[in-house]
Structures are given as C-alpha cells and as structure tokens.
Amino acid sequence: MTADPEPDTPPAFNRCGGHPALDFVNTLDNRFAADGPVELLGDYGALLRFAAQSQLVEARHAAALAKSVSPAAAARALRAARELREALAAVLYAGVAGRPPASADVLLLEQRFQDASRHRELRWQRSAANTSGPALASWQWGRFARQADLPLWTLAQSASELVLSHAMERVRACGADTCRWLFLDTSKNHTRRWCDMKVCGNRMKARRFQARQAQ
DSSP: OOOOOOTTSOOOOOOTTSSHHHHHHTTEETTTOTTOOEESOOSHHHHHHHHHHTTSSOHHHHHHHHHHSOHHHHHHHHHHHHHHHHHHHHHHHHHHTTOOOOHHHHHHHHHHHHHHHHTOEEEEEOBTTBTTSOOEEEEEOGGGGGSTTHHHHHHHHHHHHHHTSGGGGGEEEOSOTTTOOEEEOOSTTSOOOOSOTTHHHHHHHHHHHHHHHHO
C-alpha cells in the first residue's frame, strides 16, 4: 500500500476523464452540490501542475514559469484559465443533456481557441528515432513557452481538439449525483456510467489540502 502524501504535499490531479479537456473541467469539484463547488486550481502553481501532469506543458517549462512569472501575470493567466474552463464546462454539460450550448460560451471558446493558435510556431525537425529521414513539421510553442499564458494556450488547444472531434459523441457525466465528473466513454458498448471508482478517495484528499491552504 502506498503511503499518503505529506500533509502539505499537493495530491496529484485525478485524470480519469480520458482527455485533458475533460480532466480540466473536473478541476472544479463538487460542481453541482448544494454546499458549493471546491476549486482545485487554487493558484497558478496548481494550474502549472495540472498542465504538466496532463503532459500539455513540459515539466522543465512549468518549473521555469513557476519561478519567473510575476504575481500579476500569474493571476491573469489563472483567471483566464478558469473562464475557459467554465465556458467549456457549460458547452460540454449542455451536450451531455442534449441541449445546444449558449452563444456566449461558444464565443468565449472561439476566442480562446484562436488565441492559442496565434501563439504556435511551425517547426521542422527530424525524428529522434530516424535522424536520417526527412524533416517533419509540427506545431510548437517556441518562444511563447516562456510566457505566463502557456498553460492557458495548451489547455485551449486541447479543448479545441476535443470539441472539433467526433469524440464529443462519447462525452458522459458520471452517474453519481455527488460526482458528475465528465469522462470519455471508450467502453465497448458505450455503456460506462461512472468516472472511476477510485476517484472519491483522491477527491477527498484534494479537498482536505485545499481546506488547509484556505486557513
């Protein structure tokens, strides 16, 4: 059995959603509960950890940003990321319920998706596995990797890939009323009802950590 982390060690984000964009929406825990939601992205450092754990931002870039970004820039990036998350959540939960999304939410996603695209650079390089082969093109963040909004852009890019794909047809909400986390149903018959039976324990650890941080 693995020992619990030290009291002041942030628990790892649960990524049972099957897609970074869905895990991103799930970082507002307890979203529909009467006693209010629990914010798991409590600060810019948490946003960086989530992006790194989701493999959207390289660990070295996340570490560099944690040291170099000013408090004001970090606050702006965190606020923008939460706005993106809530617009994405509204669109996805509307889809799960069979409703059309609100135009304001769609517009915000459009703006964030376009902004992320403007901060990518097209690069050509040879594969590390075949250095003698032809150079291949790929989108990279390049010089923008040192800017505070990097995790925001990577999350917007991930969200756009989901929203514009047929995978949207397989987005589900957990059947537990106390959860409602989103996940990608990849089961054979598309009958999966639960996000993950192990989630509740991890969520409680996250809640305790956030409660200690708020004291």
